[in-house]
Amino acid sequence: xxxxxxxxxxxxxxxxxxxxxxxxxxxxxxxxxxxxxxxxxxxxxxxxxxxxxxxxxxxxxxxxxxxxxxxxxxxxxxxxxxxxxxxxxxxxxxxxxxxxxxxxxxxxxxxxxxxxxxxxxxxxxxxxxxxxxxxxxxxxxxxxxxxxxxxxxxxxxxxxxxxxxxxxxxxxxxxxxxxxxxxxxxxxxxxxxxxxxxxxxxxxxxxxxxxxxxxxxxxxxxxxxxxxxxxxxxxxxxxxxxxxxxxxxxxxxxxxxxxxxxxxxxxxxxxxxxxxxxxxxxxxxxxx
Numbered sequence: 001x002x003x004x005x006x007x008x009x010x011x012x013x014x015x016x017x018x019x020x021x022x023x024x025x026x027x028x029x030x031x032x033x034x035x036x037x038x039x040x041x042x043x044x045x046x047x048x049x050x051x052x053x054x055x056x057x058x059x060x061x062x063x064x065x066x067x068x069x070x071x072x073x074x075x076x077x078x079x080x081x082x083x084x085x086x087x088x089x090x091x092x093x094x095x096x097x098x099x100x101x102x103x104x105x106x107x108x109x110x111x112x113x114x115x116x117x118x119x120x121x122x123x124x125x126x127x128x129x130x131x132x133x134x135x136x137x138x139x140x141x142x143x144x145x146x147x148x149x150x151x152x153x154x155x156x157x158x159x160x161x162x163x164x165x166x167x168x169x170x171x172x173x174x175x176x177x178x179x180x181x182x183x184x185x186x187x188x189x190x191x192x193x194x195x196x197x198x199x200x201x202x203x204x205x206x207x208x209x210x211x212x213x214x215x216x217x218x219x220x221x222x223x224x225x226x227x228x229x230x231x232x233x234x235x236x237x238x239x240x241x242x243x244x245x246x247x248x249x250x251x252x253x254x255x256x257x258x259x260x261x262x263x264x265x266x267x268x269x270x271x272x273x274x275x276x277x278x279x280x281x282x283x284x285x286x287x288x
Contacts, residue, residue: 014281018278021277024274024277028274031267031274034084034263034266034267034270035088037081038082039085047078049075049078049083051078052073054073055069055073059073061255067080067256068255071243076256078235079240080240080259080263082235084237086147086230086237087238088217090151091216091271093151094152094216095213097158098155098156098159098161098162101159101163102166105123105159106162106165106169107193107201108120109170110167111174111189111193121164127157132219145227146231147230147236150223150230151220154216154220155216161212162212165204165208173196182196203282207279209275210272210274210278211272211275217264218264220236223238224239237260237261240260
């Protein structure tokens with residue numbers, strides 16, 4: 001009971017410090033607004049990102065289309081919202097895949113040591129020695145570009161970050177008295193990992209999750225910009241920017257490429273600032 005109360009007090013203190021981090025709270029509110037907008041506005045406004053021929057190609061913003069039309073007569077505002085939804089979906093799902101692969105492997109490597117440690121950490125070294133974007137491009141080209149293939153590949157390529165973070169945390173936690181006491185009374189490995197090690201090693205994972213999500217969103221946008229990510233007619237922020245490569249569009253039609261660029265920047269910065277706030281709140285030496 002006492003340990004449970006101490007843990008609740010710790011989480012309350014962490015939440016209190018996070019709330020006092022003004023930039024992180026502002027970023028959290030901004031990200032929530034973006035998520036609500038991309039999730040619900042398309043249905044409320046009955047927007048269709050794939051409908052072509054709605055007017056003149058490269059139509060400038062007007063009363064009917066607030067961000068104008070693209071070269072195929074598609075609504076740029078509709079594509080912006082659906083593109084933001086796609087980028088967030090890829091970022092969150094790929095990070096979840098990285099977590100479910102990397103966290104268990106890092107736990108096992110740090111707790112059991114020996115052969116398990118050698119195998120897992122050498123796998124981490126092998127994955128991290130290759131330039132990730134080049135390897136992702138190769139794998140996507142083999143499997144075929146799509147939302148799901150990009151999500152899965154980015155997720156698989158991201159697990160070493162979590163495995164290495166968890167491995168280091170477990171090495172530190174495993175030497176604590178409460179873990180040694182649990183081992184002395186004959187507690188099972190599963191119980192020790194679940195009740196004693198994971199709760200005390202999870203803080204770095206939470207911070208890494210935010211930065212990894214932002215990185216995954218940028219990787220998806222880069223792949224889509226290069227034509228190896230989300231494929232038209234599906235919209236993503238990357239392939240919207242891909243359509244704006246011509247000098248004429250860049251110089252004469254700023255409404256075409258500035259909104260997706262700003263939305264991408266806003267999402268990534270918000271997630272990174274939330275990560276900064278979580279890092280400071282979870283650090284017992286920091287006074288926010």
